[in-house]
Amino acid sequence: MDIPGLSPKERLILDLLLNAPGCELYGLEMVKLSNGQLKRGTVYVTLDRMDDKGYVTSREVKEPGQPGLPRRVFTVTGFGQRVLSAYEAASAVLSGARA
Amino acid sequence: MNTLRRFSGVKPGQRRSVAFVLHSRTDLDVLAAMGIKREDLVIRGDGERNLIVGAADGPRAGSTVRMLRDATRNKYPLAVPILMELPDVPILSELREERSSRISRPPGSRLLAAAEFCCSPKTYRLFQSVVVDFQLEYCETLGQGRTRKLWMVRIRGYWSFWRTALALFPVSLARLAVRLWSATGGGLPRST
Numbered sequence: 465m466d467i468p469g470l471s472p473k474e475r476l477i478l479d480l481l482l483n484a485p486g487c488e489l490y491g492l493e494m495v496k497l498s499n500g501q502l503k504r505g506t507v508y509v510t511l512d513r514m515d516d517k518g519y520v521t522s523r524e525v526k527e528p529g530q531p532g533l534p535r536r537v538f539t540v541t542g543f544g545q546r547v548l549s550a551y552e553a554a555s556a557v558l559s560g561a562r563a
Numbered sequence: 564m565n566t567l568r569r570f571s572g573v574k575p576g577q578r579r580s581v582a583f584v585l586h587s588r589t590d591l592d593v594l595a596a597m598g599i600k601r602e603d604l605v606i607r608g609d610g611e612r613n614l615i616v617g618a619a620d621g622p623r624a625g626s627t628v629r630m631l632r633d634a635t636r637n638k639y640p641l642a643v644p645i646l647m648e649l650p651d652v653p654i655l656s657e658l659r660e661e662r663s664s665r666i667s668r669p670p671g672s673r674l675l676a677a678a679e680f681c682c683s684p685k686t687y688r689l690f691q692s693v694v695v696d697f698q699l700e701y702c703e704t705l706g707q708g709r710t711r712k713l714w715m716v717r718i719r720g721y722w723s724f725w726r727t728a729l730a731l732f733p734v735s736l737a738r739l740a741v742r743l744w745s746a747t748g749g750g751l752p753r754s755t
Contacts, residue, residue, distance in 0.1 A: 492696040505726020508692045532699060536692045
């Protein structure tokens with residue numbers, strides 16, 4: 465059985481999305497909220513990979529009065545939530561075992 | 564400005580106004596964000612893909628002209644100010660000549676067009692997200708009138724586009740290698 469992987473950046477993104485108002489953020493917002501841990505140039509690549517893995521899903525949003533193309537906002541899927549909580553539980557157990 | 568001087572010799576008795584040549588309806592949204600109402604504008608196509616925008620005749624024509632002029636000077640350097648007769652636009656041929664050297668597209672739009680041409684729809688969607696963030700941040704900074712910050716926004720936007728391309732490059736290279744591998748039957752042709 466394949467165990468889904470979760471890199472530190474992916475974990476950070478899931479954390480940010482779950483703590484965001486409305487659980488929705490676009491890439492630049494995540495970069496601003498991450499205090500330099502996420503970069504503009506790579507955030508969308510990471511989000512795209514997370515989308516492939518099924519951790520996040522996205523939709524296009526165009527706010528009234530907003531010029532140009534619609535923005536893509538991301539939300540965590542149920543599977544993404546389960547993976548995050550499994551990793552949190554695992555890291556809690558492992559850090560307890562080390563102590 | 565050359566263009567202003569060029570079209571300032573409108574015949575006596577004819578009304579004149581400040582007008583813009585814009586690339587798309589998106590630019591109209593930028594003007595709307597600056598408080599210029601669409602119903603106060605005359606909007607025409609120029610026969611190619613651009614729009615000519617001027618102040619419509621009416622009670623608010625004077626203030627719209629002033630707002631358009633301010634927008635050109637302070638907030639919207641991408642637009643080209645001209646003087647034109649209203650309600651008709653008889654200067655299209657001259658406009659095309661001027662446009663080639665003066666109008667620039669919204670930042671990142673050429674890169675996005677190149678990405679649309681070169682990449683798969685999925686990869687294009689990724690680049691689109693990067694460029695949309697870039698353009699919206701650019702518009703926001705333009706609206707605030709912070710011209711110095713615009714350069715920073717441009718550099719950051721282009722950097723994030725190329726950084727994204729670099730991050731994707733190993734993936735596409737690996738995919739190409741796999742495709743070549745399977746096309747050649749799992750390796751180089753064997754010598755007998």
